[in-house]
Amino acid sequence: MMSTSFWSADGRIMSSEEFLEALYGTLPDFFKDEAELRIIWSNPMTPKTLLANLAEAGYGKDELVALPRLIQAENRDLFDVLDYISLARESKLDEY
Known part of the structure; x- marks a missing residue:
């Protein structure tokens, strides 16, 4: 059995749910939608910047390596996982 600990930027331990909720709220600071993420990911230089900013x-x-396991997408790459989380956030907002 494997366990992953998540820490907030201020050093507080977080549950995986809290981590995902925080990430939902943070991703729009880095890209607004799938199209923008695709542009960032397609340029060889900008994914490094995105990952450094994250x-x-x-x-x-x-934390990013653990993300696919959190959303049961172990066979997906980081682009797909970030896109999925971003879309899930947008869907959540549409519910309100």
């Missing part, structure tokens, strides 16, 4: 916001490599 790390500065508290979503580092270890």
Whole structure:
């Protein structure tokens, strides 16, 4: 059995649900929709910048590597996972 700990930017331990909720709220700071994420991901230089900015916001490599498992998408790459989370956030907002 494997367990992953998530930490907020201020050093507080978070549950996986809290981590995903925080990420839902943060992703729009980095890209507004799938089209913008696709543009970022298609340029060889900009994914590194996106990942560095996410790390500065508290979503580092270890956390991002754990994301696919959190949403039961272990066979997907990070682009697909970020896109899925972004779309799930948009769907949540549409419910209100």
